[in-house]
Amino acid sequence: MKTLVLIVRLLSQSLWSIGRLRVNPSEVLRQYFEAGVRSILFVSVTMAFIGMLGVYQTASQMAKVLPEFSVLGAGVIQMGIRELAPVMTGLLLSIRVGTGYAAEIGTMKVTDQIEAMKLSNVDPVEWLVVPRLLASTGAGLSLGVVGAVVGIATGMVVAYTGFSVLPDTYLSLRFVRMHDLTMGVTKCLAMGFAIPLVSCACGFEAEGGSEGVGRATTKAVVMSSMVVILLDAFISVFWEVVM
Amino acid sequence: MSLPLVSLQNIAVRYRKKQVLRELSGDFYAGEVVGVIGRGGVGKTQLLRVLTTLLRPNTGTLVLMGKTVVWWQRRTLVEVRKSVGLQFQNFALFDFLDVHHNVTFPLEHQGILGAEEISSRAREALDRVGLASAATLFPGELSGGMRRRVAIARVMAARPPIAVFDDPVAGLDPINSAKIMRLLGDFAQEGKRVVFVATHDLERLFPVATRLLFLHNGAVDYDGPTSQRHLATSPRFLDFVEAATETAADFSSTV
Amino acid sequence: MQWVSSIGKGTLDITELIGGLFLTLARVLRSLVPPRFDTYELRRQLYIIGVRSIPIVILTAFVVGIIMVVQTATYVHKTGATGFAAAVGGVAVLSEIGPALIGIMFSGRVGANATAEFGTMVVSEQVDALKALAIDPMRFLVVPRFVAIVVSLVLLTVIGDVFGILGGMATSHFVLHIDWQSFVNALLESELLDELLVGLIKAATFGVVISVVSTTYGFGVKGGARGVGRAVNGCVVTTALGIFMLDYVITYLWFLWGG
Numbered sequence: 001m002k003t004l005v006l007i008v009r010l011l012s013q014s015l016w017s018i019g020r021l022r023v024n025p026s027e028v029l030r031q032y033f034e035a036g037v038r039s040i041l042f043v044s045v046t047m048a049f050i051g052m053l054g055v056y057q058t059a060s061q062m063a064k065v066l067p068e069f070s071v072l073g074a075g076v077i078q079m080g081i082r083e084l085a086p087v088m089t090g091l092l093l094s095i096r097v098g099t100g101y102a103a104e105i106g107t108m109k110v111t112d113q114i115e116a117m118k119l120s121n122v123d124p125v126e127w128l129v130v131p132r133l134l135a136s137t138g139a140g141l142s143l144g145v146v147g148a149v150v151g152i153a154t155g156m157v158v159a160y161t162g163f164s165v166l167p168d169t170y171l172s173l174r175f176v177r178m179h180d181l182t183m184g185v186t187k188c189l190a191m192g193f194a195i196p197l198v199s200c201a202c203g204f205e206a207e208g209g210s211e212g213v214g215r216a217t218t219k220a221v222v223m224s225s226m227v228v229i230l231l232d233a234f235i236s237v238f239w240e241v242v243m
Numbered sequence: 244m245s246l247p248l249v250s251l252q253n254i255a256v257r258y259r260k261k262q263v264l265r266e267l268s269g270d271f272y273a274g275e276v277v278g279v280i281g282r283g284g285v286g287k288t289q290l291l292r293v294l295t296t297l298l299r300p301n302t303g304t305l306v307l308m309g310k311t312v313v314w315w316q317r318r319t320l321v322e323v324r325k326s327v328g329l330q331f332q333n334f335a336l337f338d339f340l341d342v343h344h345n346v347t348f349p350l351e352h353q354g355i356l357g358a359e360e361i362s363s364r365a366r367e368a369l370d371r372v373g374l375a376s377a378a379t380l381f382p383g384e385l386s387g388g389m390r391r392r393v394a395i396a397r398v399m400a401a402r403p404p405i406a407v408f409d410d411p412v413a414g415l416d417p418i419n420s421a422k423i424m425r426l427l428g429d430f431a432q433e434g435k436r437v438v439f440v441a442t443h444d445l446e447r448l449f450p451v452a453t454r455l456l457f458l459h460n461g462a463v464d465y466d467g468p469t470s471q472r473h474l475a476t477s478p479r480f481l482d483f484v485e486a487a488t489e490t491a492a493d494f495s496s497t498v
Numbered sequence: 499m500q501w502v503s504s505i506g507k508g509t510l511d512i513t514e515l516i517g518g519l520f521l522t523l524a525r526v527l528r529s530l531v532p533p534r535f536d537t538y539e540l541r542r543q544l545y546i547i548g549v550r551s552i553p554i555v556i557l558t559a560f561v562v563g564i565i566m567v568v569q570t571a572t573y574v575h576k577t578g579a580t581g582f583a584a585a586v587g588g589v590a591v592l593s594e595i596g597p598a599l600i601g602i603m604f605s606g607r608v609g610a611n612a613t614a615e616f617g618t619m620v621v622s623e624q625v626d627a628l629k630a631l632a633i634d635p636m637r638f639l640v641v642p643r644f645v646a647i648v649v650s651l652v653l654l655t656v657i658g659d660v661f662g663i664l665g666g667m668a669t670s671h672f673v674l675h676i677d678w679q680s681f682v683n684a685l686l687e688s689e690l691l692d693e694l695l696v697g698l699i700k701a702a703t704f705g706v707v708i709s710v711v712s713t714t715y716g717f718g719v720k721g722g723a724r725g726v727g728r729a730v731n732g733c734v735v736t737t738a739l740g741i742f743m744l745d746y747v748i749t750y751l752w753f754l755w756g757g
Contacts, residue, residue, distance in 0.1 A: 103727025112335035214614025
């Protein structure tokens with residue numbers, strides 16, 4: 001799979017550039033703004049619905065097994081931090097940012113801007129990939145936090161209106177341990193890191209005008225969402241079994 | 244006899260089971276204006292890409308400015324690319340920079356000249372292609388013809404010893420076509436440089452080009468001085484040059 | 499005061515988008531009654547969209563099944579309810595995670611692809627060419643895909659459910675050391691059929707969303723290669739939003755209905 005080879009190459013070249021501190025801080029900040037701040041609305045609205053959804057589902061499942069809902073909040077919050085928020089924001093990130101990067105770089109590739117850069121001895125990986133890589137990793141974490149907060153908040157509303165769980169009872173960090181926090185944070189960072197590698201690789205492989213860009217963006221969103229889910233599974237299992 | 248600026252030795256390129264360039268060889272010297280001509284799809288753009296180190300040939304050697312290009316060695320490529328300029332067929336202008344900065348881009352990253360000098364060269368180049376007033380516009384706001392002229396200015400500002408122009412006048416109106424071709428001719432005269440021009444506009448090419456390189460099916464069918472083109476032995480070349488339209492070669496070629 | 503005008507512009511953009519979506523939906527539905535569309539194209543799309551998506555759905559569902567069960571492992575130890583792991587793992591996949599995640603993966607593969615294809619056709623003026631030949635792009639291009647998408651997604655969700663449960667079962671057994679029997683028992687005791695039905699209703703709805711959104715964005719492309727990229731981006735974002743919103747609405751209504 002040519003793409004996988006390219007992804008590994010991009011990874012090693014990026015790490016090399018970062019290691020030698022050949023990084024443009026203002027570009028990283030600009031990319032962070034694009035990826036992290038510009039996505040806040042999308043992530044918040046979607047996580048709001050997911051949060052409400054999550055509480056409904058959990059509550060109706062719990063009703064079959066437990067007599068009352070006092071642990072609903074604690075359970076939802078723990079699950080939110082270790083699983084739901086990271087994977088859902090990861091998916092949303094792969095959707096918004098994954099297609100975005102593939103489209104940007106793909107368009108540049110089919111219009112030969114990448115070749116023009118190479119001719120001027122500007123390294124496309126250093127110029128294009130590294131800032132996005134750093135920005136997206138940071139955005140993965142910050143959006144994960146935003147997503148978790150929004151989801152928990154809307155869940156709290158549903159818990160109260162639908163199941164009469166008081167906010168005090170709901171907002172319980174009883175079940176949350178260090179273990180859960182580290183799991184969630186690792187997931188967010190890992191997903192934020194992986195998505196740009198995959199989608200930039202897809203962008204660099206675009207060829208053939210608008211058709212090529214279309215194909216590259218499609219491939220990017222499919223591959224990066226798959227990577228998000230696989231990373232989620234891997235980290236979840238690893239954390240439970242090993243830690 | 245001075246050393247050639249560009250030397251091709253048995254360059255061959257294969258792409259997806261198709262032999263795009265076959266065993267091409269040639270030496271090109273400073274002061275030459277080489278017209279690269281041929282039917283569509285015959286390998287012109289690929290040849291130009293090999294010349295500018297953007298396309299790695301499957302076999303053969305490329306020597307630029309006396310240095311043999313070692314394709315896997317980044318240092319050589321970086322060194323050699325400083326002497327080469329290419330005006331891309333599809334312009335390859337950076338969408339995120341305005342016209343002025345598009346033109347200064349190669350010089351800025353060469354790291355040799357100071358900002359003042361770079362800026363004045365850019366302004367001069369834009370002026371020569373007639374786009375001095377468009378300096379603050381972005382590529383997205385320009386017409387196709389204007390974008391091509393910016394791409395040309397980008398090469399000129401850098402003043403490379405090896406300058407390559409892929410389709411500099413396609414779709415331009417007759418007046419601008421003539422102006423640009425003359426400009427390329429002047430540009431070649433100005434320094435010790437070799438200029439390659441790929442185009443279909445033979446009428447305007449002939450007064451400017453000193454040498455013609457006619458490609459057919461990936462190989463060189465004619466390589467000689469423009470002034471002696473009528474003495475060529477290849478019938479394909481003669482047809483092409485005389486723009487004969489009634490021969491059987493018209494649509495039945497393998498292109 | 500710049501932000502005021504950008505809020506205003508944003509609102510106008512959103513209303514324009516929603517209007518476009520409903521317009522597309524209306525046109526698709528109108529072309530379905532009477533059902534006169536290209537059946538050859540339908541069969542072709544069913545293969546490309548449906549059959550070719552099977553591997554990715556199986557993989558996603560299986561992995562999600564694993565995740566669900568692993569996550570409930572902590573509760574199993576706390577409350578000693580091994581059946582609980584089964585119940586959550588199995589049922590949640592069926593009624594909730596399954597349709598939504600499969601919908602998202604599907605929208606990536608199919609929705610983005612459709613937008614890209616339609617967009618490229620618009621840019622290369624193939625759509626205009628069709629119209630000039632008096633061929634209705636709606637009947638010819640869009641409706642076969644619409645039917646193929648909805649039908650495929652429903653069937654794929656069933657397949658996904660099966661593999662999700664398998665994934666959950668495998669994890670329960672090998673990683674958490676819960677025996678097969680109690681897992682299967684708990685599964686059978688939960689209201690499987692009900693949850694399956696909701697899941698399918700959701701799948702059908704998501705299919706409609708994916709088709710309508712991708713068509714609207716695809717045909718609205720302006721501006722060459724970069725326009726296509728932007729359209730694909732907009733399509734998947736809007737589809738994701740739509741899927742989760744409707745997911746919530748359907749769950750809420752189902753809950754209200756006493757499901």
